[in-house]
Structures are given as C-alpha cells and as structure tokens.
Amino acid sequence: MNIDGCPTRTIRLAADGETVEVIDQTRLPHEVVVRPLASLADAAEAIRTMVVRGAPLIGVTAAYGLALAMREDASEAGLAHAVETLAATRPTAVNLRWALDRMAAALGRPEVNDRTAEAYRLAAAMADEDVETCRAIGVHGAALLREAHARTGREVNVLTHCNAGWLATVDWGTALAPIYVAHDEGIPLHVWVDETRPRNQGAALTAFELRQHSIRHTIVADNAGGHLMQHGRVDLCIVGSDRTTATGDVANKIGTYLKALAAKDNGVPFYAALPSSTIDWTLADGVAEIPIEERPAREVTHMTGRAETGGIVTVEIASPGSPAANPAFDVTPARLVTGIITERGIASASTAGLAALFPREAGRVKARHG
C-alpha cells in the first residue's frame, strides 16, 4: 500500500542488508517514523511494546528477529534462546509461534551451514508469502462486497474493529484487503471504523490507512456498532483474528465478541478474514483454550495523542488510583461467525468448513491426536 503516494511495506531490510526497518506504529497517525531493529532484543521489544502489531506482522517480525539473533549467536543454544525470547513477547497471536516453529525447524536442518544467511532468506520469503496470502484474502473477500452492492444497488457499509489492514500484516491486510480490492474495482464503499479502545488501533491506524487510500470511512465509538446495526446502517462486518481454532472460534481484539452478538441479533453477516497461519489446528474450544493477553492497566487509564498545540502527549483519563483491567482480546464463538475468509476461499466457521479448504493441515492434527 502507499503512504503519501509512496509504495510501502511495514517491514523491510535496510540498505546494509542486515538491519531490519519497521514503521513505528506507536507514532501513527501523527508521524511516520521508520525504526531500525538491529538485534534480537530490539525485535522482541518492538513486538512487546507494539511498535509492530497485528498477528501476521508479529509473525514476520519474529522471523526477522531470529535472523538478527543468528548474527549474535548461531549456536543451538542461541537459536533456542532466541525462540524462547520472541515467543514470550505476546501470547495470543498464534502467527508468532507458527513463524518461530517454521524458522526453527528449517534452521535446525543438518544441511544448513550458514544459519544467519538462511534465516534472512527464510524471513524474506515469509514476508513475500504474507503479501501474496493477504492479496488472495482480498480477492476472495471482495466477492462478498460485490454481491452486497449488486443486491442493494448502493454503497456498501462495512463495520470493522481494531486494525486488520496492511499495517497489521506486511501488505494488504486481512479484514481490509477485501475492502481495498473492492474499492479498486470501483465498488462504492463506506467503512465504519470502531475506535478500538484502549489503544485506539481503529481511530489511529485503520482510519489512517483508509484515508491514505481515499476510502470513505467514519470513526465511531466502540459502543456505536449495535445502534448502527439496529438502524440498517451496516451491511456486513469484517474483522481480523489473532488465533482461530480448528472449529472456527475466532480470537480478536477485545470488543469483537460484542460486535458479533449485535450482528447476530440484527441479521448482519459477520466475517473474520485471516491467513491459515492464524488457525491453531490443535485447539477446539476458543473460550477455554486460547490464552488472552493481559496488558498494562495504564493503557486503560491513560491515553496518548497529539495536543492541539502540537506535541504528542499522554493524559490520565481515569479516576486516579482506581484499579483497571486490560484483557486485550476476546473470543467470538463459531456460531456467531458467518464465514471465515482465507487465502483459499471462504469457509464456514466449522471443523468441516476449515478442513475442506485445508485438508492437509487439519489431517496432520487429527493424525497427531490419534
């Protein structure tokens, strides 16, 4: 995608061929700052502090983090330490574990004699693969928007939560990819952007992306979705996911579940868009089994933004001294999900639906579990 007309990816290699460069998402939408990552510690810190965020981008950053780590210590112990350090950064997005397992298996092969070079090669391939996967999600999902437009004959209203756009991946995004593809085809669209408290990924990042791409959108308070759906102002919801079970339960940013409940009550189709790397084939019950990240209370009690006078400021918005809790994700049960948009097509949110699109992956787990 583009920032101010320049084609941009969220992560790339610097001119020295070793340092990794990422867009610092804690500074958006006010400033576009490229941050260099030069070590394992830098990569882990960038994921933990959400300089980079979004499940697919977390996975690719972890892959590059392993490449940076191999420069420091390419031994067996060095690899194990790097995997452990990166895996501990954020618990919910399974793409992190997926990327690390894939990298560790490839780097552990006896025929690999230069682990550093191989790690950079694999990380770059993973980044390219992510772009292709997300583009395919866009192509499949755009069919839903095309159909909605053909059915209604007017602008299609989509509601999305958090940021599952190109900033959350290497390019294109997941939930926003169908919106980009459909918009580029000329389908008239308007996106309701949930602000997404507490970190405001919707108001800050999704709105930034849509504005850069000249797509009509309106930021709404998180609590507005139900009201908009009751009044027929949402044709469909599309969200991303950080981990989806083999049975179709979808973990995504906190607040997603409430939108799905409102959608069910109002007959509004509710889709999750995700690459197959987000499916945790080992899990069957999302509510019971998906680990939910607890983030600092300060993200709830304080807010960061640009002061009307210019600089970036953090202000306290809560009653001083009151305790706050900050579960960062929730799980939407499969029964509330109309369909799952993947790189291979749209599946029903069920074991059979996902297995039909990904028979090999589903089969491997079945075999492992007997």
Ligand SMILES: CSC[C@@H](O)[C@@H](O)C(=O)COP(=O)(O)O
């Ligand atoms: C394509 S990204 C899908 C999800 O990762 C996204 O919806 C989300 O919840 C991101 O959460 P974040 O805490 O900003 O990393």
